[in-house]
Every structure is written in structure tokens, then in C-alpha cells.
Amino acid sequence: MTTHEREITEPVDLCLPDGWLNPGAVGWTRRPLHRGNLRGWGRRKRWEYWGIVTPRHIIGLVASSLDYAAVNGVYVLDRDTRVETARDVVVPLARGAVFPDRSGAGTASVRGGGVTIDIEQSASGSAIRAMAPGVELDVEVPLPEGHESLGVVVPWGPNRFQYTVKDVGRPVRGRLRLESAEFTIDEAESFAVLDHGRGKWPYSITWNWAAGSGPGRAIQLGGKWTDGTGSTENGLFVGGRLHKIGDELEWSYDRADWLRPWRISGPRVEVEFHPFHEKAARTELGLVGNETHQCFGHFSGRARADDGAWVDLDGLTGWAEEARNRW
Numbered sequence: 001m002t003t004h005e006r007e008i009t010e011p012v013d014l015c016l017p018d019g020w021l022n023p024g025a026v027g028w029t030r031r032p033l034h035r036g037n038l039r040g041w042g043r044r045k046r047w048e049y050w051g052i053v054t055p056r057h058i059i060g061l062v063a064s065s066l067d068y069a070a071v072n073g074v075y076v077l078d079r080d081t082r083v084e085t086a087r088d089v090v091v092p093l094a095r096g097a098v099f100p101d102r103s104g105a106g107t108a109s110v111r112g113g114g115v116t117i118d119i120e121q122s123a124s125g126s127a128i129r130a131m132a133p134g135v136e137l138d139v140e141v142p143l144p145e146g147h148e149s150l151g152v153v154v155p156w157g158p159n160r161f162q163y164t165v166k167d168v169g170r171p172v173r174g175r176l177r178l179e180s181a182e183f184t185i186d187e188a189e190s191f192a193v194l195d196h197g198r199g200k201w202p203y204s205i206t207w208n209w210a211a212g213s214g215p216g217r218a219i220q221l222g223g224k225w226t227d228g229t230g231s232t233e234n235g236l237f238v239g240g241r242l243h244k245i246g247d248e249l250e251w252s253y254d255r256a257d258w259l260r261p262w263r264i265s266g267p268r269v270e271v272e273f274h275p276f277h278e279k280a281a282r283t284e285l286g287l288v289g290n291e292t293h294q295c296f297g298h299f300s301g302r303a304r305a306d307d308g309a310w311v312d313l314d315g316l317t318g319w320a321e322e323a324r325n326r327w
Helices: none
Strands: 042-051 057-065 069-080 084-092 107-110 114-122 125-132 135-142 150-157 158-169 173-178 182-183 191-200 205-213 217-223 234-238 243-244 250-252 262-266 269-285 288-304 310-312 317-326
Touching: 042 250, 042 317, 057 107, 069 114, 069 173, 069 269, 084 114, 084 317, 107 150, 107 317, 125 217, 135 158, 135 191, 158 205, 158 217, 158 234, 205 269, 205 288, 217 269, 234 310, 243 288, 262 317
Parallel strands: none
Antiparallel strands: 042 057, 042 191, 057 069, 069 084, 107 114, 114 125, 125 135, 135 173, 150 158, 158 191, 173 182, 205 217, 205 317, 217 234, 234 243, 250 262, 262 269, 269 288, 288 310, 288 317
């Protein structure tokens, strides 16, 4: 089975010299090939989000620059006790934020308001260190040989566009220290997910995102923000290989009860997501704001690989979310 979208196989600049979208950058990749050469100031977004799932915890790290501010955070959910440890900070004018223009290479770092996140990236993987009140994280995320990710450029127009890399089902190892205890993160039972973003966004946007990982399989699904652009961010991973899914998907969930099952469907996707915890976040900064409902849970259902075979997704663990932004 094939997708209508164009696969890019050689390095390419995201932007033209004038800062507008390079038409040759529109497409998808199996490994990061885009250089996020954003120019200018104001409406340009850069971020690295790492989500980590272990048998005991779910961890979320956000390092971002929105030009006028850096919005950074460290989040830990204890899956046994349902206790959340979280610290979110806003740093005016994104002072101290450093982001490389390529995914998987260079250093990304943010600091301020009691939160420090450092991400060292190389061809062999990423080393992540994060500190916030009551939390210290030190992990390695190896990049296995032959492992593929999904990179996509979403074009709303020549001056509004986003490049995203969704890297799902990465092994992760290291340690997590909370005020209560220190925990070892064992790569045999834990998974990491990267959301790398570089782009120039519309003022108001809504998106859905779901990612689930398990031994030998992973799923990446998106919706709303890509609708009508000709690009999608949907993919199935089997043994580390990407099976690109080019269909726009139908998302069904209850905004009055986020913990009810979610359903995500399309010609190659028949997925149900069963939440066990909701993380709600709201930010209001005058003209800008965010409301995100991120639910953690388990997946069931199936997705179709490139050869037409259906792959069972039962038991994958991860999240599904809705985010509404004015930014």
C-alpha cells in the first residue's frame, strides 16, 4: 500500500532564503532530513517534547521557544498512586533557550523559573537531563540501527507551515529521582517518544495527537491541524520500520468526559484508546493561551501495514490529546 504524499530521501532546507516555505521541503521522511532554517522573529515556534513511559511512571518534558516567550515544563505521573509532580514556567522573550536547526543533531537547552532541560543529540541517540523542584531526570535514548521516524512538513501556505518529527517507540534507560525515592528506568520495559517541531503557525489552531508504544510495535496518529493540507502525520511502526499512512482520520471522543474511550478510524486505522488518567493544562497570557487535555492509557485495535496486513495494537501504552492554541 502506498500514500499519495511525496517521500523525501535527500537533505533539504525547510525555508527559502527569504524565510518562506521551500516547496521542495513538502513531503515526509523516514529519518530527519530537514534543516529548520527559520528566519526572523514573532510567530516562529521551536520545540522539543519528550514523553517517557515506564511501568511505574509517565514523564513529559517540554522545551520550547515561541519567540516572545519560552514555555517549558517537567511532568511526572506516578501510575500506582496517581500523584502528579509538575512544574511549568514561562520565560519572557525565550531568554536562555537554545535550539538546533536539525532533529537528532546538536544541543537543545532551556532554563529559567527553576526548570532546566538539556538534550544532547548525536547519531547514536540522545542524552536528556532535566531538573525541576522535586524532580531530577537523567536518561539516555539510544537510536537503534535501522530505526525509522516520521518527519512531515505541513503547509498551510507559503508563510505558514510546520515541520514535525514524531519518533515513537525509542528505547530509554537511566534514572528518575523524586522527593519520595529514586527509580531506575529499564529499557527492556520503557519507551520514549519525541515530538520535534519547527515552524510558523497560524494564530489559532487545534490539534489531536496520539502515540502508543510496545515491544516491536508503535503507532503515531494526528488530526485536525493537518486537515486539508495534503499532509498527514500518521504512521505504523513494526520492528522499527515506518509504514506511512496518508489518510485523514476521524477522531471521536467526549469533551465532557475525557476518560471515556476515544476512537480513531480511517481506511487503514481501527483504533480505540482507553484512558486511565487525564492531565489538563491551561495557560492564559492575554492574547495568547493554551488548553490541552492529554490522556494516558492503553490502545486496542489494529492498523494496516504497507503490504496490506493488519497489525494488532492491543496493549500499546501512551497517550491521546486535544490541544487548542492561541499563539
